[in-house]
Amino acid sequence: MLILALSCATIAHAQVTWLRTYGGTGTDEGHGVRRTSDGGYIVCGSTGSFGNGSSDIYLVKVDAEGTPEWSLAHGGPGVEQGWMVEELPDGGYLVAGTTASYGAGGYDGYLLRVDAAGSVVWERTYGTSDWEFLYGLAVGEDRFYLVGTSFSGGNGGADLWTLCVSEDGVVIWEAAYGNNGDDEGRAVFASENGGCIVAGTRSAEDGSLDAVLVRYDDNGGEQWDASPATDGDAVGNGVTRTTDGAFVLGGWCDGFTGLREMLLWKVDEGGEEVWMQHFGESTDWEGHEVKGIADGGVSMAGWTAAFGGGGKDMYLLVVHADGAFRFGRTFGSTQDEEARSLDPTPDGGFVVAGSTRSYGPGNSAVFVVKTDSMGFTANVLVNEYADPLAISGSDGPFAVFLFPVPVAAGGRLHLERPFPDRREIWVHDAQGRSVGRTLLPAGASSFVLPGLPSGPYVATILGGGRPMRALIIVE
DSSP: OBOOOOOOOOSOOSSOOEEEEEEOSSBEEEEEEEEOTTSOEEEEEEESSSSSSSBEEEEEEEOTTOOEEEEEEEOOSSBEEEEEEEEOTTSOEEEEEEESSSSSSSSEEEEEEEOTTSOEEEEEEEOOSSOEEEEEEEEOSSEEEEEEEESSSSSSSOEEEEEEEETTSOEEEEEEEOOSSOOEEEEEEEOTTSSEEEEEEEEOTTSOEEEEEEEEOTTSOEEEEEOOOOSSOEEEEEEEEOTTSOEEEEEEEOTTTSSOEEEEEEEOTTSOEEEEEEEBOSSOEEEEEEEEOTTSOEEEEEEESSSSSSSSEEEEEEEOTTSOEEEEEEEOOSSOEEEEEEEEOTTSOEEEEEEESSSSSSSBEEEEEEEOTTSOOSOOOOEEEEOOOOOOOOBTTBOOOEESSSBOTTOEEEESSOOSSOEEEEEEETTSOEEEEEEEOTTOOEEEOOOOOSEEEEEEEESSSSOEEEEEEEO
């Protein structure tokens, strides 16, 4: 099915709509988004701009207009990534992802719980000395469901890995599913009557890939598995429940045209096919998270290289209850944009989250779009937010936190605690160019910035250990 995607920004809309980026001067990505009970949104992903390692979990809470309320970079010296976030009944948030800093070794599944203000409540790791990754998260009545990939299973290669854990993060049951090749879980949906259904990808005997749904009961027993009949490769990235009680898998396949196309596949409660649709036929497309909507239809976030501003563009697809195309919208500019997650909003619109290389102060930024019920935004202006979140780096017992942020040009920045030895401070602009340096004497607790135009800058403090950096905003 060939889809023509047109975007219109000249129509006045009563619904709140916006396009925003979040992040710093490094590489930041958005992976998961959810609307929150206070009318705002919570976004999770990864950041290379802030935190303690090359990549940390990045969590941003925004209001209904997309204005940031707080942000958090959390992790250790290794690589951490947040892949999905959910709001909890107490107003806090749960983030599922991966860590290389903690756990049993290599990569491990990671679960982080924070309160409503973004303060860490607890964190848990899951895995063995082999590699484990978590990508999907669902909140059940009194438990959480997690899904990802484990290289320690008994089916050969990597297994589609599902865990059920208590509200304190203690494992209740876990299951490994797959064939001799590499298998992967990407999304999970908590069934209303207990148990869960997971979406992922299963290796076939001929070396190809099959999208798969696997349903488990409340004790972790496998009830059924099912795959769409497509030639070539098919990958499952999302699963949702529709208003009639059926399930829809979202992902991509290349068996119809030889190019990647968005794939939607609906099955009944027993895993029997209801309908299958694919969208593309021109260059490559990918589908990721899917969400049912109130009228019985389905929405999906992904990307297309066929339309938009150039390269890959974030794509929002909405279909009717029978799978027929309703509309598609692109968001992006000349570089690559990808959508990974979405959530229908109470006003009938959609919030879509992913990454952009066209906007923001760094190599890539978290990209979030709030649309109206037809996928439009009132204009195409992207509000680029340079997060003033400080970067902390351990140096024995010392860590650097600079305040106030933002700071007036020529103003004085303060350290949370002075260093015992002297330090050299370099300041770079958003393009990485050096725009000034100063010497911080031993015991000093503040310094003055050189005269700088308004904008985002990175202050790098050298000496006594590895460099420590903090993003500062000059007003």
